[in-house]
Amino acid sequence: MGWIAGGLCADVPPGTVIPVCIGGVDLAVWCSQTGVYSAWADRCPHRGMRLSHGFVRGETLSCIYHGWQYDQSGSCIYIPAHPQLTPPRTICATSYPCASRDGAIWISLAASDESPPETGGREPVRSLPFAGSAERVARFVDADLDALAVLGGEADLAVAIQPVSDTACMVHAFAANGYDPKSVSVQLESMRGEFEELAA
Amino acid sequence: MILYDYVLSASCYKVRLMAALLGQELSLKAVNFHPAREHTSPGILALNPVGTLPIVVDGGLVLSDSVEILQHMTRDAPLWQTEDETWFGFAARLNETLGLARLHDILGYEADIDKVRKEGVTALRFLEKTLSDRRFDGGIFLTGPHATIADIVCFPNTALAPDGGVSLDPYPSIRLWMRAIRSLPGFIEMPGIHRLHELAPMPDAQLAAAQGGGS
Amino acid sequence: MSGSPENHWYCVAMLSGLAEARKTLLLGKEITVGSGADGAWAKSADGSLMPVIERFGHLWACPGEPKKDLFSIPEADGEGRRLVDVGSVRVRCSPLRAVENFLDVAHFPFVHTDILGTESNAEVDRYKVEVREETDEVWATKVKFHQPQAAMSATGGIITEYMYRVPEPTCAVLYKTCPPRPGEWDVITLFVQPLTEEWCEVWPWMALYDDDSTLSEMVSFQQLIFMQDRSILENQIPKKLPLDPGLEVPTQADLTSVAYRRWLKKTGYSYGAQLVAA
Numbered sequence: 001m002g003w004i005a006g007g008l009c010a011d012v013p014p015g016t017v018i019p020v021c022i023g024g025v026d027l028a029v030w031c032s033q034t035g036v037y038s039a040w041a042d043r044c045p046h047r048g049m050r051l052s053h054g055f056v057r058g059e060t061l062s063c064i065y066h067g068w069q070y071d072q073s074g075s076c077i078y079i080p081a082h083p084q085l086t087p088p089r090t091i092c093a094t095s096y097p098c099a100s101r102d103g104a105i106w107i108s109l110a111a112s113d114e115s116p117p118e119t120g121g122r123e124p125v126r127s128l129p130f131a132g133s134a135e136r137v138a139r140f141v142d143a144d145l146d147a148l149a150v151l152g153g154e155a156d157l158a159v160a161i162q163p164v165s166d167t168a169c170m171v172h173a174f175a176a177n178g179y180d181p182k183s184v185s186v187q188l189e190s191m192r193g194e195f196e197e198l199a200a
Numbered sequence: 201m202i203l204y205d206y207v208l209s210a211s212c213y214k215v216r217l218m219a220a221l222l223g224q225e226l227s228l229k230a231v232n233f234h235p236a237r238e239h240t241s242p243g244i245l246a247l248n249p250v251g252t253l254p255i256v257v258d259g260g261l262v263l264s265d266s267v268e269i270l271q272h273m274t275r276d277a278p279l280w281q282t283e284d285e286t287w288f289g290f291a292a293r294l295n296e297t298l299g300l301a302r303l304h305d306i307l308g309y310e311a312d313i314d315k316v317r318k319e320g321v322t323a324l325r326f327l328e329k330t331l332s333d334r335r336f337d338g339g340i341f342l343t344g345p346h347a348t349i350a351d352i353v354c355f356p357n358t359a360l361a362p363d364g365g366v367s368l369d370p371y372p373s374i375r376l377w378m379r380a381i382r383s384l385p386g387f388i389e390m391p392g393i394h395r396l397h398e399l400a401p402m403p404d405a406q407l408a409a410a411q412g413g414g415s
Numbered sequence: 416m417s418g419s420p421e422n423h424w425y426c427v428a429m430l431s432g433l434a435e436a437r438k439t440l441l442l443g444k445e446i447t448v449g450s451g452a453d454g455a456w457a458k459s460a461d462g463s464l465m466p467v468i469e470r471f472g473h474l475w476a477c478p479g480e481p482k483k484d485l486f487s488i489p490e491a492d493g494e495g496r497r498l499v500d501v502g503s504v505r506v507r508c509s510p511l512r513a514v515e516n517f518l519d520v521a522h523f524p525f526v527h528t529d530i531l532g533t534e535s536n537a538e539v540d541r542y543k544v545e546v547r548e549e550t551d552e553v554w555a556t557k558v559k560f561h562q563p564q565a566a567m568s569a570t571g572g573i574i575t576e577y578m579y580r581v582p583e584p585t586c587a588v589l590y591k592t593c594p595p596r597p598g599e600w601d602v603i604t605l606f607v608q609p610l611t612e613e614w615c616e617v618w619p620w621m622a623l624y625d626d627d628s629t630l631s632e633m634v635s636f637q638q639l640i641f642m643q644d645r646s647i648l649e650n651q652i653p654k655k656l657p658l659d660p661g662l663e664v665p666t667q668a669d670l671t672s673v674a675y676r677r678w679l680k681k682t683g684y685s686y687g688a689q690l691v692a693a
Contacts, residue, residue, distance in 0.1 A: 019369045045664050053646075055396065055397045066522050067524065067525045078406055080403075082668065083408075085666070126332050127370075129371075207635045207638055208642055230632045230635040236634070305507075306505055306645075
């Protein structure tokens, strides 16, 4: 797997964190106040709590359980139970390559030399879950499971399919600049309806 | 105004939350719904023969339907009112699906759990689609530019969906809508719905540590 | 103490909730609990009666052969205490994670915000932890923490002192400062019934000095607190409690947790535990 779309930037505005699952790997994806995106293993090194339940202050992410605070490099910089303590550098969240491009958040589970894919001038529309594996959805829309599959049509639709599990994936959709997003949304919903009816 | 309240009830929370957002005083009377089933005691049944909570008593008025209660509470707050009754029915649907799944998972209530979870997912997908359209129009709330009782009646059972084993992870617009509600001035939490800690200022001890370069 | 989970005592029901027999799970196996003229009983799936004890308002069962009597809480017998059945809540987490969370004060400012703790007073001072050899129990004492609202009967912030005790792998007892009776301790327990290794039913129980609150208010307060923990407990990874160091990083505030994990490992109690760092 190379770059996988984990969400749309508009859905993760500055100061927020969301859970993203890529092929069974749970991630916390967050956007700092200044708009820098990061993707980390969704586990606080302290007690294993999901960091995606945490909160963003400035350029840091804190765990909701005990408030341990991490900077953008993933290093723990503050432990509220021990305000005088400088946390050892070894306390560190596991981070993955993450970048935003053309309004989408791209994540790679392995180090990558390549840039995230372009969306060919299309605008992000919305993300929605499909009840089926990424492979099955890709087959259904007759596309390769590439980072971005162009479906074309009047809206010049393109989708990035994010594998979640054997029974679920997320479809991130992009359409021609200026095309009515509500009608694309209706089109996506009916596509999902057809897929899930076939899959059932 | 008196609220006969159960701390874990999503519907009682609608009333507590509404009061907090309006800045209204609410006198809480705790009802031992679980384990003592006090809502079926003669005293409570005399107020509400159906045996459900919440019950609100305001002077001579006794109300036990959460929508009616919120309409009563907002009678002098036109910005919170809405004509769009679709969402009142939808809130009931959330209660019968996600709400029941939650009671099943927490308190062991009888339920066709796979069915109610599946119907809950269908309801969440409808909510997500609607909110996504609202966002295309530049909004975030259900019925207009600001929150109304439609948002308040739909919020608790949606936000508590994970309590019943239904994930909210795949719904970005629902997440931002919930965030908008949790950011409203006066917002209060309930167990299972955390406050947004980032809205509180960083405490002094932490600021001092940050300014000291963490040394 | 034997490591075999079958030979321990487990809370399986509230005595006041046994009017009708019901099925439940214990250590992954179906059991039935009920009551008759001779008192409360628990039966395994093959119909055989299990050793039982009625104590602390609850029914306790042992699926194997009990190696010792169920622990006692002498403090709870004090005259004037109100004994509070809080009921039960089901949680999709390891029973051991539920106990460990109960032994922790450092999460109060973030999970029980403005009730048991505040972010501006989040510091945890050094406290004392020991395994008491004569009873084979884990104890943490002199645990002090700033609390904005320590209990129903408390108004305003105070420094509350706690003692924690783990008398059984799936049970914890908390003794805490009792505002209306200086010198006495309120008793709050967490009895965890392991349904499976990753699913449990939690029975809090309390013996409090409180002449002001209604019973419903006390139940409500404890359910509020525990349900705030539930969303944490269902979101820890891995689900089972790691007993080997390496996967999770403790600090000085986690000394009780460290002692609890070591004690579980030493006694060989591994139901709900993860033994090899993943």
